[in-house]
Amino acid sequence: MKSASTPDEDSTDDCQGQLKGTPKCPLRNMPVRVKGLIKRRLAANARERRRMQGLNTAFDSLRKVVPQWGEDKKLSKYETLQMALSYIMALNRILSEAERYSDGEDWSTLQHYEQLQQDHCQDYLGFGSPDACDRFLTEPFSH
DNA sequence: TAGGCCATCTGGTCCT
């Protein structure tokens, strides 16, 4: 998946890590000032890698709690954010409706509740057909 | 083979 060479994690030893197009041990015979600059760059690269890995870990966590069926293909980052947004809005709406109906007597009927779920599933999660919603509401999430 | 997605590198900017 990745393209560039993978420098050794975190190490800033003279002969560890490497820059594109440079010999095996790029820092040998270099002025101390240049050495310092290169070391800082490599350290910054390592920090950036760790930061992005943290971000990806967060995306993975989000994927686990966001609806996802057809587990053959994982959501892209963009899709994950979009689905999370829709999901939160749908849950929020359901919660609001629940509060609104909690005063009345109708809410206790399971049929009404299920209809509400169906409606919001279609509205907020972008399912065109009731069948797709059915699958969403009945299939367990991927976690 | 083109297009989508991704990891990584890099330089700039802001903050501590």
Next chain:
DNA sequence: AGGACCAGATGGCCTA
């Protein structure tokens, strides 16, 4: 000064 964050560039992998 050094770390965190960001966005652009680059190139690899995968799928239609």
